[in-house]
Amino acid sequence: MQPPPSATPTLATPILATPSLSDTATRGDGVFERILDMIYRCELPPGAVLNESVLAARFGLSRGPVREAVRRLQGIQLVTREPFTRARVITFDPAAVRDLFEMREALEGYACRLAAERMTDQELDALAADLEAQADKAAAAALDGTPFDFHERIVRASRNGRIVKTLCGDLYHLLRMYRRWSGAAVTRKSEALTEHRQIYRALRNRDGELSESLMRSHIARAAANVISRAPAEAGDTDTSAA
Amino acid sequence: MQPPPSATPTLATPILATPSLSDTATRGDGVFERILDMIYRCELPPGAVLNESVLAARFGLSRGPVREAVRRLQGIQLVTREPFTRARVITFDPAAVRDLFEMREALEGYACRLAAERMTDQELDALAADLEAQADKAAAAALDGTPFDFHERIVRASRNGRIVKTLCGDLYHLLRMYRRWSGAAVTRKSEALTEHRQIYRALRNRDGELSESLMRSHIARAAANVISRAPAEAGDTDTSAA
DNA sequence: ACCGCCCAAAGTGTCGACACTTTCTGTCCT
DNA sequence: AGGACAGAAAGTGTCGACACTTTGGGCGGT
Numbered sequence: 100m101q102p103p104p105s106a107t108p109t110l111a112t113p114i115l116a117t118p119s120l121s122d123t124a125t126r127g128d129g130v131f132e133r134i135l136d137m138i139y140r141c142e143l144p145p146g147a148v149l150n151e152s153v154l155a156a157r158f159g160l161s162r163g164p165v166r167e168a169v170r171r172l173q174g175i176q177l178v179t180r181e182p183f184t185r186a187r188v189i190t191f192d193p194a195a196v197r198d199l200f201e202m203r204e205a206l207e208g209y210a211c212r213l214a215a216e217r218m219t220d221q222e223l224d225a226l227a228a229d230l231e232a233q234a235d236k237a238a239a240a241a242l243d244g245t246p247f248d249f250h251e252r253i254v255r256a257s258r259n260g261r262i263v264k265t266l267c268g269d270l271y272h273l274l275r276m277y278r279r280w281s282g283a284a285v286t287r288k289s290e291a292l293t294e295h296r297q298i299y300r301a302l303r304n305r306d307g308e309l310s311e312s313l314m315r316s317h318i319a320r321a322a323a324n325v326i327s328r329a330p331a332e333a334g335d336t337d338t339s340a341a
Numbered sequence: 342m343q344p345p346p347s348a349t350p351t352l353a354t355p356i357l358a359t360p361s362l363s364d365t366a367t368r369g370d371g372v373f374e375r376i377l378d379m380i381y382r383c384e385l386p387p388g389a390v391l392n393e394s395v396l397a398a399r400f401g402l403s404r405g406p407v408r409e410a411v412r413r414l415q416g417i418q419l420v421t422r423e424p425f426t427r428a429r430v431i432t433f434d435p436a437a438v439r440d441l442f443e444m445r446e447a448l449e450g451y452a453c454r455l456a457a458e459r460m461t462d463q464e465l466d467a468l469a470a471d472l473e474a475q476a477d478k479a480a481a482a483a484l485d486g487t488p489f490d491f492h493e494r495i496v497r498a499s500r501n502g503r504i505v506k507t508l509c510g511d512l513y514h515l516l517r518m519y520r521r522w523s524g525a526a527v528t529r530k531s532e533a534l535t536e537h538r539q540i541y542r543a544l545r546n547r548d549g550e551l552s553e554s555l556m557r558s559h560i561a562r563a564a565a566n567v568i569s570r571a572p573a574e575a576g577d578t579d580t581s582a583a
Numbered sequence: 584a585c586c587g588c589c590c591a592a593a594g595t596g597t598c599g600a601c602a603c604t605t606t607c608t609g610t611c612c613t
Numbered sequence: 614a615g616g617a618c619a620g621a622a623a624g625t626g627t628c629g630a631c632a633c634t635t636t637g638g639g640c641g642g643t
Contacts, residue, residue, distance in 0.1 A: 124424040125626065152594070161628045166595090167412060174416025176506070182366040183595055183634050198503040201455065202448070205504070209447030261440040262447070264418075265507075367596065394624070403598045408625090425604050425625055 127164035130154075131171050135272065138177065138188055139279055145190040149178060175269040177276070191277055193326070199273055200322035204315050206266055207250065210257035211298065211314035212307040218256045223303055226252055230299060234292055249295050253302070253314075278325065287324050294320070372400055373410040377514065380419065380430055381521055387432040391420060417511040419518070433519055435568070441515055442564035446557050448508055449492065452499035453540065453556035454549040460498045465545055468494055472541060476534055491537050495544070495556075520567065529566050536562070 134154070137143045149169055155162045169186050172178040180186035189195070218226075230249065254266045294317045301310040376396070379385045391411055397404045411428050414420040422428035431437070460468075472491065496508045536559040543552040 127626075128424070150594075162595090163627055163629095167409075167626095170409060170412055171416060174413060176503075182370070184636095185594075195502070198501045201451070201501050202503050202507070205447050205451030206444070209443070209450075213443070259440045259443050260437070261418075261444050265444070369596075392624075404625090405597055405599095409596095427624075 125164075126160055127167040130158055130160075130164045131168040133158065134168055134172060135177075138276060141280060143188050145188050145276075145280060147188045149186040149188065175272060177269075177272055189273075191280065196277060196326060197322075199270065199277070200318065200326075203266065203270055203274065204318045204322075206262055206270070207254060207318060208311040208315040210254045210259065210262050210266065211302070212311035213257035213259060213262075214253045215302050215305055215307040215310040217258045218302060222256055223299075226302075227299060230292075230295060253298070281325065287321065291317075291321070367406075368402055369406040369409040369413075372396075372402075372406045373413050375400065376410055376414060377419075380518055383522060385430050387430050387518075387522060389430045391428040391430065417514060419514060431515075433522065438519060438568060439564075441512065441519070442560065442568075445508065445512055445516065446560045446564075448504055448512070449496060449560060450553040450557040452496045452501065452504050452508065453544070454553035455499035455501060455504075456495045457544050457547050457549040457552040459500045460544060464498055465541075468544075469541060472534075472537060495540070523567065529563065533559075533563070 134143070134149070143149070149172075151162045151165050151169065154169075155165045158165065169178060169180070173180050173186065176189065178186045178188055226249075229252075233248070251267055255263055257263065294313070298310060298313045298317065301313055376385070376391070385391070391414075393404045393407050393411065396411075397407045400407065411420060411422070415422050415428065418431065420428045420430055468491075471494075475490070493509055497505055499505065536555070540552060540555045540559065543555055
């Protein structure tokens with residue numbers, strides 16, 4: 100349940116300089132969000148060292164919350180770490196990327212099969228509407244060009260909370276991070292749209308087998324497209340950037 | 342004040358009564374293991390409250406490591422927690438169990454498909470040998486009656502580190518815990534063995550499609566068997582059991 | 584000049600204390 | 614008597630300090 104770092108549910112927009120640190124429930128959570136954001140922005144690129152003291156000083160608080168946040172990052176496998184050594188942002192070797200997309204293929208394909216069985220007709224209608232709206236305008240509702248909207252809708256329609264949490268949580272972070280880092284823009288927009296329409300048709304027909312198959316192919320093609328760009332080796336960057 | 346300022350500064354073999362707490366890399370890791378064990382043993386049954394202070398006192402150390410361990414447990418979704426409230430061991434409602442087995446079906450099925458493509462002939466030979474050894478004797482090498490040996494072998498043969506980590510890590514914990522709690526012994530031994538042999542044959546034939554399909558069915562049947570036992574509602578248990 | 588040991592520096596692990604939040608309980612008002 | 618409020622109690626969140634481990638550099642031995 101990590102909607103893009105824009106949502107501020109019931110609170111007024113904070114005017115403070117520290118953006119997402121003051122209005123969070125606990126400071127540790129705030130730090131988690133901020134570090135996540137720093138990783139997304141490639142301010143902490145893959146391979147960067149996470150120094151607890153430095154980060155604490157940067158955020159103006161103690162090492163405790165930072166430590167907790169780093170552990171959570173470690174939990175979702177976004178940073179690697181062994182007992183007494185420094186924590187580092189995960190680095191993308193080709194094997195890891197392959198693993199990532201394979202896992203997504205397995206999970207999201209299955210989620211698509213479940214969705215074919217469990218989606219309501221209303222949900223299907225809404226999905227179709229939004230899909231075509233996205234086709235007309237370059238961007239859908241609010242977020243522009245994120246092809247994940249379609250995917251997330253289907254994943255959530257699987258009604259499997261655990262799969263949803265994995266795909267929309269951990270894997271989503273990783274995927275997004277890899278995209279950002281590799282600079283792989285979505286140059287497959289029209290193809291993706293076609294494939295999305297295919298998947299939608301299979302869902303509408305309640306054909307779980309076909310839905311899963313199509314989703315797998317779709318993801319595999321996207322993966323091939325993303326991987327085709329040779330990923331340069333990540334350089335080390337310290338957190339002590341002034 | 343735990344390392345007595347005596348001789349042997351680097352290697353102090355602990356003669357203490359605390360079994361698995363002193364010899365781990367870091368104390369937080371030790372606490373993690375111990376709490377995990379307590380959950381397995383149903384000493385901390387589903388719904389039990391994890392009180393940091395009480396656990397710390399029980400383990401004879403500060404709240405810091407305990408806190409860290411609880412956060413890690415939270416990370417793998419074995420305990421639920423919201424900001425300022427107590428942490429509780431996850432409770433198994435039927436939907437959660439269904440979600441769990443579905444996810445396993447998706448992931449392990451796919452892993453099996455990958456294994457069919459990636460296993461070496463030697464691995465297949467070894468797998469067959471161990472499978473038949475298990476069939477002869479009631480128990481395999483060391484661990485008795487754990488049907489996970491076969492599954493884990495296949496999962497690891499998928500060569501996908503991320504899937505392996507998920508299945509043999511998080512999900513494995515959950516599954517094992519659920520088994521323990523529901524008291525669902527494996528009463529399907531002979532059927533399971535037959536199905537394992539089927540899967541092995543498909544792997545040997547390098548038939549990924551069939552391998553995946555068989556594995557999915559196998560897991561689905563196991564799930565149905567386990568779920569059939571009506572899970573009683575979990576009672577609350579405090580950690581301050583004297 | 585090379586290799587290994589020793590030592591200081593950096594960084595993580597752990598601790599005890601304090602601040603804040605939540606919950607419970609006892610009391611006061613209606 | 615019943616319900617809302619205030620205060621205490623319990624528990625989590627955070628902090629600063631100290632202990633331990635790892636690492637990098639200087640020093641002496643060969």
